[in-house]
């Protein structure tokens with residue numbers, strides 16, 4: 001099969017470029033003048049280049065075909081991040097967003113934690129998307145998110161790779177210990193700040209829609225102690241990378257990775273302080289009440305979620321940014337609420353669910369290999385828990401040796417099995433034999449390559465269901 005576009009169709013010089021499968025591997029075939037780096041060969045008297053899908057050629061591709069380069073998308077009302085840890089999911093994602101009307105995707109989205117666990121780089125994550133977008137002719141535009149970045153160096157790295165969105169993770173600067181302190185302990189910690197006290201203390205702030213928020217001095221002191229350092233950190237990063245249009249990228253504030261939910265009062269304070277200090281941001285991710293665990297539905301009181309989420313949505317609307325919902329994989333029971341209460345203005349991030357769908361394909365297509373991976377995941381689960389917060393009960397997962405082959409895919413309907421596979425991805429992919437070869441990785445990718453169509457179909461259905469549910473009450 002040959003895919004691709006000729007340069008003339010995009011208004012550039014006439015030179016054919018397409019991606020073709022040669023010896024079981026995708027390669028670029030192009031006229032020599034397109035400038036790709038590869039091996040020359042002659043076809044019917046014409047000089048062509050056969051080129052690898054590598055970083056050098058991805059950079060050339062993004063210049064020749066601007067639709068293969070990321071753009072800023074957060075300014076759109078509805079956006080969705082679909083993190084692809086494996087670099088093979090974009091084909092399925094394209095099928096969803098090709099027909100998603102006014103919902104725009106962030107195809108390249110990885111956190112530093114994910115890069116470490118998969119041994120990938122930001123270059124490689126974006127390049128995989130660039131080639132997939134070209135191969136399948138997706139021209140609607142997509143974003144690239146340097147997700148959960150914690151240091152100026154990480155922000156610089158993502159921006160230097162052309163990422164169009166930076167998600168700043170402030171969790172290292174948020175003082176969770178304040179929540180459990182007594183008022184007396186708070187008074188000992190607190191450094192008086194008369195200006196901020198005069199602005200907030202004893203005052204009520206109207207946020208429209210008949211809603212208002214009131215600050216008492218004791219509450220204000222707590223909030224300042226919890227978020228003060230985080231706000232300073234955000235201002236430093238903003239001044240260094242975003243102020244005066246330094247970089248053409250959207251800025252997302254993430255305060256979601258904390259041990260307690262963000263109250264609407266805290267959310268208002270953080271946003272208001274940032275705006276008072278001149279920080280422009282596109283999205284903010286609070287931590288919502290209940291549990292947004294990875295790869296499973298919402299855990300908690302849905303009525304309470306609806307009440308508090310309505311306050312958060314109203315605050316975001318009042319200030320003019322979007323709420324960002326992290327760990328958005330599979331939160332089907334609250335998606336209609338999220339869509340309705342944000343009035344269809346949201347950013348939702350998913351990641352792990354794309355990996356889970358890949359492993360579901362493995363379970364469907366190669367039962368023997370799936371069983372091996374599953375048993376390995378059970379062995380390393382405790383180690384994987386260091387990176388992710390989950391409440392998995394391993395005893396509820398059926399024994400894979402007792403399950404018939406045909407029932408293995410059903411494990412992906414069961415939360416404990418989902419979380420087992422979800423959080424062990426890094427350990428599974430990195431496990432090596434004594435001779436240095438990978439125990440699972442190469443075979444895993446071989447199976448996925450053989451079943452590309454099934455994976456794309458699964459993603460189309462599953463991510464498609466995310467979108468449909470989000471938009472169901474609009």
Ligand SMILES: [Zn+2]
Pocket residue numbers: 148254256257285326327
């Ligand atoms: Zn997050």
